[in-house]
Amino acid sequence: xxxxxxxxxxxxxxxxxxxxxxxxxxxxxxxxxxxxxxxxxxxxxxxxxxxxxxxxxxxxxxxxxxxxxxxxxxxxxxxxxxxxxxxxxxxxxxxxxxxxxxxxxxxxxxxxxxxxxxxxxxxxxxxxxxxxxxxxxxxxxxxxxxxxxxxxxxxxxxxxxxxxxxxxxxxxxxxxxxxxxxxxxxxxxxxxxxxxxxxxxxxxxxxxxxxxxxxxxxxxxxxxxxxxxxxxxxxxxxxxxxxxxxxxxxxxxxxxxxxxxxxxxxxxxxxxxxxxxxxxxxxxxxxxx
Amino acid sequence: xxxxxxxxxxxxxxxxxxxxxxxxxxxxxxxxxxxxxxxxxxxxxxxxxxxxxxxxxxxxxxxxxxxxxxxxxxxxxxxxxxxxxxxxxxxxxxxxxxxxxxxxxxxxxxxxxxxxxxxxxxxxxxxxxxxxxxxxxxxxxxxxxxxxxxxxxxxxxxxxxxxxxxxxxxxxxxxxxxxxxxxxxxxxxxxxxxxxxxxxxxxxxxxxxxxxxxxxxxxxxxxxxxxxxxxxxxxxxxxxxxxxxxxxxxxxxxxxxxxxxxxxxxxxxxxxxxxxxxxxx
Amino acid sequence: xxxxxxxxxxxxxxxxxxxxxxxxxxxxxxxxxxxxxxxxxxxxxxxxxxxxxxxxxxxxxxxxxxxxxxxxxxxxxxxxxxxxxxxxxxxxxxxxxxxxxxxxxxxxxxxxxxxxxxxxxxxxxxxxxxxxxxxxxxxxxxxxxxxxxxxxxxxxxxxxxxxxxxxxxxxxxxxxxxxxxxxxxxxxxxxxxxxxxxxxxxxxxxxxxxxxxxxxxxxxxxxxxxxxxxxxxxxxxxxxxxxxxxxxxxxxxxxxxxxxxxxxxxxxxxxxxx
Numbered sequence: 001x002x003x004x005x006x007x008x009x010x011x012x013x014x015x016x017x018x019x020x021x022x023x024x025x026x027x028x029x030x031x032x033x034x035x036x037x038x039x040x041x042x043x044x045x046x047x048x049x050x051x052x053x054x055x056x057x058x059x060x061x062x063x064x065x066x067x068x069x070x071x072x073x074x075x076x077x078x079x080x081x082x083x084x085x086x087x088x089x090x091x092x093x094x095x096x097x098x099x100x101x102x103x104x105x106x107x108x109x110x111x112x113x114x115x116x117x118x119x120x121x122x123x124x125x126x127x128x129x130x131x132x133x134x135x136x137x138x139x140x141x142x143x144x145x146x147x148x149x150x151x152x153x154x155x156x157x158x159x160x161x162x163x164x165x166x167x168x169x170x171x172x173x174x175x176x177x178x179x180x181x182x183x184x185x186x187x188x189x190x191x192x193x194x195x196x197x198x199x200x201x202x203x204x205x206x207x208x209x210x211x212x213x214x215x216x217x218x219x220x221x222x223x224x225x226x227x228x229x230x231x232x233x234x235x236x237x238x239x240x241x242x243x244x245x246x247x248x249x250x251x252x253x254x255x256x257x258x259x260x261x262x263x264x265x266x267x268x269x270x271x272x273x274x275x276x277x278x279x280x281x282x283x284x285x286x287x288x289x
Numbered sequence: 290x291x292x293x294x295x296x297x298x299x300x301x302x303x304x305x306x307x308x309x310x311x312x313x314x315x316x317x318x319x320x321x322x323x324x325x326x327x328x329x330x331x332x333x334x335x336x337x338x339x340x341x342x343x344x345x346x347x348x349x350x351x352x353x354x355x356x357x358x359x360x361x362x363x364x365x366x367x368x369x370x371x372x373x374x375x376x377x378x379x380x381x382x383x384x385x386x387x388x389x390x391x392x393x394x395x396x397x398x399x400x401x402x403x404x405x406x407x408x409x410x411x412x413x414x415x416x417x418x419x420x421x422x423x424x425x426x427x428x429x430x431x432x433x434x435x436x437x438x439x440x441x442x443x444x445x446x447x448x449x450x451x452x453x454x455x456x457x458x459x460x461x462x463x464x465x466x467x468x469x470x471x472x473x474x475x476x477x478x479x480x481x482x483x484x485x486x487x488x489x490x491x492x493x494x495x496x497x498x499x500x501x502x503x504x505x506x507x508x509x510x511x512x513x514x515x516x517x518x519x520x521x522x523x524x525x526x527x528x529x530x531x532x533x534x535x536x537x538x539x540x541x542x543x544x545x546x547x548x549x550x551x552x553x554x555x556x557x558x559x560x561x562x563x564x565x566x567x568x569x570x
Numbered sequence: 571x572x573x574x575x576x577x578x579x580x581x582x583x584x585x586x587x588x589x590x591x592x593x594x595x596x597x598x599x600x601x602x603x604x605x606x607x608x609x610x611x612x613x614x615x616x617x618x619x620x621x622x623x624x625x626x627x628x629x630x631x632x633x634x635x636x637x638x639x640x641x642x643x644x645x646x647x648x649x650x651x652x653x654x655x656x657x658x659x660x661x662x663x664x665x666x667x668x669x670x671x672x673x674x675x676x677x678x679x680x681x682x683x684x685x686x687x688x689x690x691x692x693x694x695x696x697x698x699x700x701x702x703x704x705x706x707x708x709x710x711x712x713x714x715x716x717x718x719x720x721x722x723x724x725x726x727x728x729x730x731x732x733x734x735x736x737x738x739x740x741x742x743x744x745x746x747x748x749x750x751x752x753x754x755x756x757x758x759x760x761x762x763x764x765x766x767x768x769x770x771x772x773x774x775x776x777x778x779x780x781x782x783x784x785x786x787x788x789x790x791x792x793x794x795x796x797x798x799x800x801x802x803x804x805x806x807x808x809x810x811x812x813x814x815x816x817x818x819x820x821x822x823x824x825x826x827x828x829x830x831x832x833x834x835x836x837x838x839x840x841x842x843x844x
Contacts, residue, residue: 042436042466056750079756087754094744095751097776107773111756142780146335156755173463175334175493176534202466205537242468247537247559254563260570269537273544280550280570347795371797379795386788389796391580391703391736398807403797411807429582433739447796 003053003085003164003196004029008062010048010220022048024220025062030198032163035190037207037228038200040217041242046200047090049217050166053198054085083112086162090169092153096141101127101152104141108160119159126159127152129193131185147178151185158189164196165189171206183210205246208232208267216243229265248272255279290360290455290487291323291346291377297354298341298510315341317510318355323503325454328481328488330498330518333507334532342507343459343491347379360454375404378448382460384440393435393443394419394428400451411450418446421483422476438469442476449480455487456480462494470494495522495536499557506531523555538562579739581699587629588700591816592709598823599697605827606686606693609834615685617830622689622696631699639695640688647687654680703735705808711801712810725801733789741782748777 010023023045030036040046051057052064055071055078064071071081089095098104105123106116114122127137130151136144141152150170157165167186171179183199187210190197201207207214207228214231216224218241224231232238235245235253245267252264252272261279266272298316301309316338323329333339344350345357348364360376362369378400381387390396394415401411419425422442432440441461448456458477462470474497481488490497498504504521506514508531514521521528525535525543535543542556542565550569556562587595605618626636640647660675698706711728718724749759752773759770 041468051750054754056753079758082754083756089747089751089754092751094781095748095755095773095777097773097780107752107757108755111758160756175532177334177532244467248541251538251541251559251562254559255566258563258567260566269541269544272541273548276545276566277548277550280566349791349795371799374795374797379792381788381792381795383785383788385740386785387792389733389736389789389793391732392582395702395704395807399793399798400796402804402807403799405803405805407805408807408809411805415807431580431582432736451796 002029002031004065005052006063006065008052008059010057011060014060022220026222028215028222028225030196032196033194034196034213035211036198037211037214038198038217039202039204039207039214039243041202044217045220046217047168050087050168050198050200053166054082054087083160084162085164086157086160087166088154088157088168088170090172093149096149096153099140100138101141102137104152105155105159108156112160122159122161126155129158129189130155147174147181150182166198168200179206204244208246228267232267233264290325291321292358293319293321293355295320295355296345296352296357298350299353314510319512321505323487323489325487326485327502328500329503330501331489331491331505331507332493332498332533334493337507338510339491339507340459343457346457346489347377348373375451376453377455377457378451378453380444380448380456380458380461382463384437384444384464387444388432388440391431393424393430393432396432396443397446397450400447404451414450418449421449421480422446436469437465438472441473445476453486455489457489459491462492462497493533495534506533518557519555522557579698580702581631581635583630585628585630587625589815590819591810591812592701592705593713593810594816594819595697595701596709596713598819599693601823601827602693603690605830606689609830610682611834614830614834617833618689621826622693625696629696629700631696635699636692636695640691643687643691647684650687651680651684654683703732707732708810737785744781745774745778748774
C-alpha cells in the first residue's frame with residue numbers, strides 16, 4: 001500500500017532547442033497514510049513531479065509503482081489510478097464550470113460511472129470534509145469567495161474518494177486566515193480519513209507545522225528528504241538554492257551562536273518558545289513564570 | 290499626496306435575475322492622509338476593502354460618498370482623470386494580466402505613448418525605468434519568458450516610465466513565490482531610495498511592511514488600525530482578530546512574553562529578538 | 571502538444587529581416603502569396619523556393635520552427651493532395667487500379683497545390699516570426715490608415731489584434747492546465763463519438779471563457795490606469811519610417827514578382843518537368 005517513484009527522469013521536448021531535464025533520477029516511496037510536504041521554488045520540478053504520481057505526465061525513463069503495479073505496464077487503467085490518486089492543481093478554482101456547487105463536485109464521481117444518487121452522496125460527503133456550508137450547495141461556484149471556491153475545487157477531487165490526495169500550492173493567493181483555514185482543514189482530513197496527503201508548497205513556514213516528512217526539490221533533483229527538523233538542519237544549503245528555513249530556525253541558530261543551550265531542531269513557534277524557556281531556566285539567570 | 294475624507298464606495302448587490310436588492314459598502318468612511326515621499330502600507334484580508342481603496346487612488350473607481358484628492362486633484366473631476374492617473378501609477382496583482390506589450394521594452398513604453406511623450410524621450414524613460422528595476426538586460430525578451438517576479442518588475446518599470454509622483458502597488462506579490470516576492474520588494478525599496486516617489490503598498494504579507502512609515506489595517510471597509518509597524522505589530526491579538534498574520538519572530542516574542550519573559554513589545558526582526566534575549570540572560 | 575503551435579509567434583533574433591519595416595514585410599508577404607497563384611510552372615516554383623529560402627536564411631529563424639508551423643495544416647494538406655491526385659483527370663494516365671486513376675495532370679496539380687499551401691503558411695509564418703506582434707499591428711495600422719476616413723476604427727482593431735497575439739500563448743497554456751485538471755477528475759477526452767467528445771469539451775471551455783473574461787477585465791483596467799484612451803494624441807515608441815533597406819526589400823520583391831510572372835508565362839512547362 002504505497003506509491004513509489006523509481007529513477008524517474010523527465011525531459012521536456014527532447015531533441016529540440018527547448019530540451020530541458022525537468023526531473024533527474026528521482027526516487028522515493030510514500031507509505032500509505034503519510035503526510036508529506038514537497039518543497040521547491042518555481043521551476044524546481046515539483047509540479048512536474050506530482051503529475052507523474054497520477055500518470056498525467058509520463059516519465060521519459062524510470063517507473064511509478066502504485067500498490068505494487070508499474071503504472072506504465074500495458075493495459076494499466078490510468079483513469080482508475082487518477083481516481084485513487086487525487087490531484088488538486090494550483091488555483092484549482094479555475095477549473096470550476098458547473099451551474100451549481102454540488103453538480104461541479106459531482107463531475108468526478110460521474111466520470112467514475114457512479115449512479116446519480118451515489119454521485120450526490122459522495123459529493124455531499126466531500127463538501128462536508130472540506131467544511132463547506134450546506135446552504136451554498138445550490139449556488140453558482142463563480143459567485144463564491146476565493147477561499148470557498150478553493151474548498152469546492154478540493155471537494156471535487158475528494159468526491160472521487162481517493163486514497164492519496166495531492167495538493168499543489170493549495171494556499172496560493174489566499175490571505176493568512178484563508179491559508180490557515182485550508183491547511184487546518186487538510187490536516188483534519190488527514191487525521192480523520194487516514195489518507196496519504198502530499199502538500200506541495202514553496203513556503204517552509206506553512207509546511208513545517210503540518211507534515212511529518214519533507215522532500216526538497218531543486219533543479220529537478222531530490223535534494224533533501226527527511227523530517228522537518230532533519231531538513232531544516234540544512235538551512236544554509238536551503239538558502240543557497242533560494243529556499244529559506246522557517247524564521248524560527250534562524251532564531252534558534254542565532255541563539256546557539258550566542259551561547260544559548262537550545263536545540264536548533266525546533267521548527268514551530270511552540271517548540272521554539274519551549275526550548276528558549278527551558279534553556280533560560282537551566283541557566284538560572286531568568287525565571288519565567 | 291493622497292488625501293481621502295469620509296470616503297465611501299457603494300456598489301449594488303444583485304440577486305440571480307440581476308435586480309438590485311441592496312447596496313454593499315466596500316469602503317466605508319475612510320480618512321487617510323499620505324504625505325509626499327512616504328512609504329505607506331495598507332493591510333487587510335481578502336475582501337477587507339483594501340483593493341477598492343487602492344483603485345480610488347488612481348481614479349479607476351470614483352467614490353460614491355466623500356472625496357479623494359490625489360496631489361490636490363479631486364478624482365471626481367473628469368477633466369483631471371488622465372492627470373491623476375499619470376500622477377499615481379498603479380501596479381496590479383496578476384503579473385500576466387497587466388502586461389500589454391509583447392516585448393518587454395514595448396510594454397514599458399506603453400504608458401508614455403499614451404501620454405503623448407515624444408519618441409526620443411520615450412526611449413530614454415524606458416531605459417531608465419528598466420534600469421531602475423534591474424530588468425534592462427531583458428528588454429528585448431517576450432514577457433511570457435519571464436518569471437512572475439520579473440514580470441512584476443516590468444510592470445513597475447511601466448509605471449515608472451510615466452514619471453508618477455506616487456506608485457500604488459495593489460498586492461503585487463500575492464501570486465509570487467518567495468523569490469519573486471523578494472525581487473519585487475527589493476525593487477520597490479530601490480525606488481524609494483533613488484527616486485523620491487510616494488509608495489503605497491497594499492498587501493497581506495506582514496514581512497513586507499516592516500520598513501513602512503505608516504501602516505493602515507483595514508477590515509470590512511473601515512480603517513481599524515493605524516500606526517508605525519512597531520505599534521501595529523505589538524497588537525498581535527488585534528491583528529489576529531482582523532484575520533492578519535504576524536511575522537514568526539514577532540509571534541515567538543509574544544509567545545515568550547505571554548509565558549512571562551520580560552521582552553519589549555513589537556519586536557520585528559530576528560536580531561532584535563536575539564539581542565533582547567541576550568540581555569535577559 | 572498544444573504548445574507546439576507556432577503560427578503567430580515571434581522569434582526574437584537580430585537579422586536583416588527582423589530589422590525591416592513591418593509594412594515592408596506585410597506588403598512583401600502579400601506579394602509573395604500572390605506570386606504563388608499567378609504562375610504554375612516548375613520554374614516558377616524553383617524561383618519561389620529560392621526567394622523563400624533566401625528570406626528564411628536571412629531571417630535566422632531555424633527551419634525546424636517553420637516546419638513545425640506546418641504541422642497544423644497536415645490534414646488539410648493531405649486532403650488537398652488526395653482530392654487533386656484522384657479527381658483531376660488530364661494528360662497521360664500514369665497509374666490505374668480499381669476505381670482510382672492517377673493522371674499526369676493530377677500528379678502535377680496535387681504536388682503544386684501541396685507546395686503552394688506549404689509556402690503560403692511558411693511565407694506568412696516567416697512574417698510573424700520576424701515581426702513583433704506590436705510591429706505587425708503598427709504596420710497594419712499605418713497601412714490601413716486611409717480607412718480611418720471611412721470611420722473604420724483602425725487603431726482599435728490593431729490594438730485588439732496585438733493583445734490577442736500576446737494572450738495566445740497564455741491561453742494555450744491555460745487550456746493545457748485546465749485539461750489536465752479535468753483529467754485528474756477523471757474526464758476523458760479521447761474516447762466516445764463526436765457528440766460525447768463535444769460534450770467533454772464543456773468542462774474545458776467554460777473555465778477557459780471565465781478566465782479569458784477575467785483577464786480581459788484586468789487588462790482593460792491596467793490599460794486605463796496607464797492612461798490608455800484610444801489612438802488620439804498617442805505617440806509611438808517605435809514610429810515607422812522607411813529606410814534604405816526597406817526600399818531595397820521592396821525592389822527585390824517586385825523584381826521577384828516580375829521574374830516569376832514572366833517565367834510562368836513564357837517558359838513552357840514541359841521543358842522543365844522532363
